[in-house]
Amino acid sequence: MNATLDMLRVRRSVPPVRLEGPGPSREELDDLLTIAARVPDHGKLAPWRFLVIEGEARLTVGEAIAKTHAADFPDADAGRLDLERKRLAHAPLVVAVVSRAGPHVKIPEWEQVLSAGAVCTNLVIAANAAGYATSWLTEWFAYDRRILDMLGLEPSEKIAGFIHIGRPQEVPSDRPRPVLAEIVTRL
Numbered sequence: 001m002n003a004t005l006d007m008l009r010v011r012r013s014v015p016p017v018r019l020e021g022p023g024p025s026r027e028e029l030d031d032l033l034t035i036a037a038r039v040p041d042h043g044k045l046a047p048w049r050f051l052v053i054e055g056e057a058r059l060t061v062g063e064a065i066a067k068t069h070a071a072d073f074p075d076a077d078a079g080r081l082d083l084e085r086k087r088l089a090h091a092p093l094v095v096a097v098v099s100r101a102g103p104h105v106k107i108p109e110w111e112q113v114l115s116a117g118a119v120c121t122n123l124v125i126a127a128n129a130a131g132y133a134t135s136w137l138t139e140w141f142a143y144d145r146r147i148l149d150m151l152g153l154e155p156s157e158k159i160a161g162f163i164h165i166g167r168p169q170e171v172p173s174d175r176p177r178p179v180l181a182e183i184v185t186r187l
């Protein structure tokens with residue numbers, strides 16, 4: 001019997017529209033981010049950072065997302081713009097994990113990118129272990145330079161994921177999982 005393993009056996013992502021408050025307190029979030037940053041990191045480069053989006057900031061960013069969508073799709077209806085505006089506003093808290101991977105004399109960029117993925121996974125596991133539910137999403141705006149500029153990302157930085165964190169209103173039924181025999185080879 002191990003609480004973390006039991007949680008991991010059944011963990012499911014919960015869509016942001018099914019996440020509600022209260023979210024983690026400042027102190028609790030600091031603890032979750034400290035745990036999330038405790039990942040394998042070849043060369044100890046910390047090639048990632050966090051951007052915490054909470055409270056009013058969720059709608060401020062959402063406004064920029066909606067405006068960018070409207071600029072690209074002038075015919076977008078009010079319903080679609082509302083969806084875009086609320087992209088980050090459902091869960092009480094969204095943490096953007098930002099990859100700072102780049103060329104390095106010794107450490108391949110690929111390994112730095114993997115470390116950012118590990119940060120996302122650690123944050124997901126830590127938040128779920130603390131009783132929250134999460135969704136690790138990117139969506140189109142994670143790849144849109146106008147939004148990245150608005151979020152203050154350097155040209156070399158990328159979004160590894162927006163981790164939406166909240167209390168689950170309900171947990172969706174499970175999805176099919178990979179069959180072990182199809183993904184494991186023994187030598």
Ligand SMILES: Cc1cc2nc3c(=O)[nH]c(=O)nc-3n(C[C@H](O)[C@H](O)[C@H](O)COP(=O)(O)O)c2cc1C
Nearest residue numbers: 011012013014135136137138139140160161174175
């Ligand atoms: C880097 C990354 C980005 C993702 N972005 C999206 C996304 O934009 N939209 C989406 O529906 N799912 C996205 N997903 C998938 C969800 O995080 C999640 O895996 C999926 O909803 C299945 O949930 P599960 O965690 O219960 O298996 C992404 C996953 C990863 C690893």
